[in-house]
Amino acid sequence: MAGPGAATAAAAGGTLDYETVALSDDGKTVTLLDQRQLPHTVTYVHLTTAVAVADAIRSMVVRGAPAIGATAAYGLAIGATAAAAGHPSDDAAFRDDLAAAASVLRASRPTAVNLEWALDRLLRLVTPADGGGGGGGAKQSSPAAVAAALTADARAIAREDVDINRRMGALGAALLPPAARILHHCNTGALATVGHGTALGVIRSAYAADPGVSVWVNETRPRLQGARLTAWELAAAGIPHTLAVDSAAAVLLRDGRVDAVTVGADRVAANGDTANKIGTLAVAISAGHYNVPFYVVAPASTVDLACATGAGIPVEERGAEEVTHPCGGGGTDGVAPPGTRVFNPAFDVTSASLITAIVTEEGVARPPFSESLPPLVAAAAAKVQR
Numbered sequence: 001m002a003g004p005g006a007a008t009a010a011a012a013g014g015t016l017d018y019e020t021v022a023l024s025d026d027g028k029t030v031t032l033l034d035q036r037q038l039p040h041t042v043t044y045v046h047l048t049t050a051v052a053v054a055d056a057i058r059s060m061v062v063r064g065a066p067a068i069g070a071t072a073a074y075g076l077a078i079g080a081t082a083a084a085a086g087h088p089s090d091d092a093a094f095r096d097d098l099a100a101a102a103s104v105l106r107a108s109r110p111t112a113v114n115l116e117w118a119l120d121r122l123l124r125l126v127t128p129a130d131g132g133g134g135g136g137g138a139k140q141s142s143p144a145a146v147a148a149a150l151t152a153d154a155r156a157i158a159r160e161d162v163d164i165n166r167r168m169g170a171l172g173a174a175l176l177p178p179a180a181r182i183l184h185h186c187n188t189g190a191l192a193t194v195g196h197g198t199a200l201g202v203i204r205s206a207y208a209a210d211p212g213v214s215v216w217v218n219e220t221r222p223r224l225q226g227a228r229l230t231a232w233e234l235a236a237a238g239i240p241h242t243l244a245v246d247s248a249a250a251v252l253l254r255d256g257r258v259d260a261v262t263v264g265a266d267r268v269a270a271n272g273d274t275a276n277k278i279g280t281l282a283v284a285i286s287a288g289h290y291n292v293p294f295y296v297v298a299p300a301s302t303v304d305l306a307c308a309t310g311a312g313i314p315v316e317e318r319g320a321e322e323v324t325h326p327c328g329g330g331g332t333d334g335v336a337p338p339g340t341r342v343f344n345p346a347f348d349v350t351s352a353s354l355i356t357a358i359v360t361e362e363g364v365a366r367p368p369f370s371e372s373l374p375p376l377v378a379a380a381a382a383k384v385q386r
């Protein structure tokens with residue numbers, strides 16, 4: 001894995017020179033670009049246990065729904081490989097270790113449904129202990145065979161993600177006017193996925209065809225994904241952009257300086273209600289007020305049809321120090337008096353009524369989403385080879 005370097009701008013629609021998540025050839029090590037160090041340093045962490053991968057997800061070494069999904073899949077794969085090596089012929093012990101790995105990964109972050117989607121997709125490959133039915137797809141028997149099957153499918157999830165993002169990029173770009181001025185919240189680029197990006201993938205694809213495209217980057221309090229990650233990715237791609245504080249979005253929308261808003265998603269409910277980074281709801285309300293189209297860009301794996309409305313989406317609350325010490329500063333250099341009580345939801349849920357369209361890899365869903373989303377999810381599921 002190579003870092004981007006200051007002057008090695010990747011083509012907007014082409015190959016990137018940084019990689020978010022990778023699995024070693026021997027299937028034993030997950031490598032993650034440490035996003036906590038950006039934009040200052042490009043460093044990688046190398047993880048050899050499912051517990052370490054879960055810790056990395058929880059502590060936001062890696063973040064963004066599809067990237068979290070791929071990382072969890074790789075985490076389960078290395079957990080399975082280690083369990084198979086430890087218990088080559090003890091099926092019960094292997095299964096116990098595998099279940100423990102899945103459980104620690106599943107608990108690492110609650111909102112991005114891609115995490116559980118990826119784990120469930122892999123676990124469908126495991127034959128039930130009684131050898132009976134259930135699940136789907138080709139079943140494996142020995143621990144080594146199960147570990148190999150899980151590893152292959154984890155690699156497939158990562159490979160498919162890049163292709164999915166490119167398809168969403170083309171579909172989303174077609175919605176934008178010439179020389180579009182796009183407002184973007186949080187990070188949805190290659191760092192939030194395995195490559196290209198979701199909402200930022202749309203921007204990459206649009207810019208590749210139209211160099212007049214430009215981006216307003218919301219800084220995205222409190223973890224500053226916009227300032228630290230999105231601005232870094234846009235700079236690397238050479239796409240014109242301007243950073244603004246989150247609270248400037250309403251002014252930009254009011255003044256007619258935005259043609260479209262694009263955001264990603266961590267979970268989309270069956271009715272289209274969409275959980276995304278905190279601050280998204282405020283942008284959507286402003287966009288609706290000023291009649292600016294508001295587009296959600298998310299793969300079908302982010303749509304949770306089992307969740308009827310946004311009320312059922314679990315919203316993660318994170319620690320007070322993210323707000324009181326926004327850049328990770330410790331000691332007494334916080335921005336609030338010591339002991340200040342803090343409310344720090346990591347996500348909010350934007351009502352479907354504020355969303356113009358949801359771009360998936362299988363097509364663009366329009367309201368009513370309860371009718372337009374299920375066929376797209378079914379089409380994506382049908383493509384998963386077993």
Ligand SMILES: CSC[C@@H](O)[C@@H](O)C(=O)COP(=O)(O)O
Nearest residue numbers: 063064065186188192264265277
């Ligand atoms: C392509 S990803 C869309 C979302 O996952 C992204 O906007 C977001 O909310 C990321 O949140 P994070 O808390 O950084 O994991």
